[in-house]
Amino acid sequence: MSALFPVIVHDVMAEGADCVRLQLAAAPGQGALPRFTPGAHVDVLTPCGLVRQYSLCGDADDPAVYELCIKREPTSRGGSDSLCSSVEKGMELHISPPRNAFALPAALRYVLIAGGIGITPLLSMMARLQRQGAEWELYYYTRNPDQVPFKERLLAAPYVNRVHIARGLKQGYPAALSCPEADTAIMLCGPDGFMQAVSSHAIATGWSPAQIHTEYFRPTEMAPDDEQAFEVVLARSGRSITVPPGQSIAGALMAAGIEVSLSCEQGMCGACVVPLVAGEGDHRDMVLTEDEQASSIALCCSRARTPCLTLDL
Structure with a gap:
């Protein structure tokens, strides 16, 4: 982690349904904020003492303030929740100077x-590509398009x-691909x-792998090492099956000889979604909306926040 320097919170705004956007300005006596290139991120020392990385989502050509967008993580260990x-x-x-491992390459189209x-x-x-007159388009997949972060910015001239904007890959991969x-x-x-x-x-x-430039947004607030076993009860038979740490519900069910409908196994297609009768799911898919999560769960990737889940199986 780079050395940290002080900044002042210029503004705090709600962004979409479950995010907060922060504007950060230079602290008195610190001079101008360091310039950054599109795709850059900074380390942030959160109020709870944990350090987290967040992308700079403002205009790199007008860095009077830095903009960060923080999602409220339901499994937060304190970092995102404290921000x-x-x-x-x-x-x-206190933040680090910007670093960029996801810079725009030279290309005719993006x-x-x-x-x-x-x-x-x-x-x-x-913002940079639009200003340069480049040819580009964006495909944005989100659980709830009606409350998507930055909706006003994205859907304006x-x-x-x-x-x-689409809810998930089950609605189709980007047409440009x-x-x-x-x-x-x-x-x-x-x-x-x-x-x-x-x-x-x-x-x-x-497409060539060399054309695909990536930055992973792994859930830094998740703690796989702290996962706990839980029980899944099949409502139709009353049978109970233990799901151990590190295993999906689908994996535990199949190991017990129960047939499960699977396709992508990444929480993207919805093939393994089943009705949730009781208990609270730890939803890690990209298919279900918040309302749907109350009564459904994707077996391939989700776990439980309660000791037991009852499924309509």
Whole structure:
């Protein structure tokens, strides 16, 4: 981690249904904020003492303030929750200088693809490409398009005719991937399963792996080592099956000889979604909306927040 320096919270705003956008300004006596290039990120020392990385989603050509967008993680160990709940306007935070491992390459055309909060590094790319008069389009996959972060920005001029928003890959992969072009760069960011599904599809369609530029948005607030076993009860038979740490519900069911409908196994297609009768799911898919999560669960990737889940199986 780079040395940290102080900044002042210039503003705090709600963004979409479950995110908070922070504007950070230079602290008195610190001079101007360091310039950054599209795709860059900073380390942030959160109020709870944990360090987290966040992409800079503002305009790299007008860095009077840095903009960050933080998603409230339901499984937060304190980092995202403390930024969303504790940060106030005028507060001092400490961040690192910008670093970029996801820079725009030289190309004649750009296909930007985001899953969930993976939209954040692509926002500064959009601003730069639009200003340069480049040919580009964005495909944004999100659980709830009606409450998507940055909706007003994305669906306003000059972006609206270049932006495509969908709930998940079950509605189709980006149309721009159907015809590989050698002079095109694919900029891809999102959760692991989403990234793997899109990359595999692009390569199978004929794109070169060298054309696919990625930045993974792994759920840094998740703690796989802390996963606990839980029980799954099959409502129709009353049978109970233990799901151990590190195994999906689908895996545990199949190991017990129970047939499960699977397709992508990444939480992207919805083939394994079943009714949830009782208990609270730890939803890790990209298919179900928040309302649907109360009564359904994707078996291939989700776990439980309660000791027991009852499924309509």
